[in-house]
Amino acid sequence: MIRSFILSLTILCAVSWTGLALQCLECLEANGETCEGVSVQCPNSTECMVVSQLFRIRDTVYHSIKKGCNPWILCNKPLYVSNFNTKEKRIYVQCCTEDDCNTDGYQMPPLKTEHSGVECPTCFEKGLKECTSENTVKCVYEEDKCFNYIGKFIDPGNQVEEESFKGCISPMGCILKFDALIGVQEIKTDTFECS
Template identity: 45%
Template sequence: MKSILISLSIISAVTWTADAINCLKCVKANSDTCVGESVNCPNMTQCMVVYELYQFGNTYHSIKRDCNPGFPCGGLYSGTLNDATVRVNIQCCTNDNCNTDDYKMPPGNIERKGKICPVCSGAGFTECISNDTERCIHPSDLCGDYIGKFIDPGNNIRVVNFKSCVSPLTCKYKFNPFISLKEIENKRFNCTPPN
């Protein structure tokens, strides 16, 4: 009986190891590439590369390689407001250490095919109010309403409020997939269907 239990334990350990995957892990803000070390990921995980584009006066690219904690692969997180743009793209793969690609962001869709959202921005924790609107880029975009504080890729602390078009993935995952844009305080982040 003891030998049967030992055999089952060995088979179980071998099966778990066979399902595990190794992925490169690194993160580099304000860069198009990073050098990663290979790490063992949890059972049935994918490797991912996260690409971030942040434009607010300056343009920053950032990259992260890691095990995927459950973010949708191929998903594009985006938000645009006047002269500010944030885009995050996540690409996944399923072979050991396959997440080797350097920075690449799909081209922005300049043809706006979505519905209309209110648009305004301001500094501080007071809600911005405006009669201005914009047509969203994608038909699936939602109207975002945010008040909070974050650190941008240039290490500037920004207290902002805005209303603009945002992707559904941005509404669901908020700042979690972001690399160099770190939220410090969230007063409000609501998403509603556009008109």
């Protein structure tokens, strides 16, 4: 009797636990603005998301999109904005709370150009040594911190880049660093400093 009660309670808890978790579409397109997605079961206390990313190096722009379960806290606002003379990275996360609700496509809000009141040193060089420059850039909107980065990436065109750059970044960018990038994959970080 007790054994069957415990078994029934265990089954009820398992059903309740899975009932609380969302199903979300999951897919990734490293160099494009659409992906269809397959439905997956998410962990409890997560939401469905669509992550849109813009990555620009000089005149080449890559768009990336990812759908899945949201492991982050912030939704429906730009999480991370960094731009500097030759490079720009922006990420926007949309979230929703119904099964397979993340059907929306790529969306990147226009970059607000109001000056944040902060100016940062700016430079960009190939290679794994710190770049130097006398130039500064006026940071915009939510970018109220300066950063210094030295590391190695693979871009969406499968080009491996060793580079050093400085510029403006948002506070969330300092927290997430480059771990949030979709189309661009970080291979190695030698330096990441925010100030």
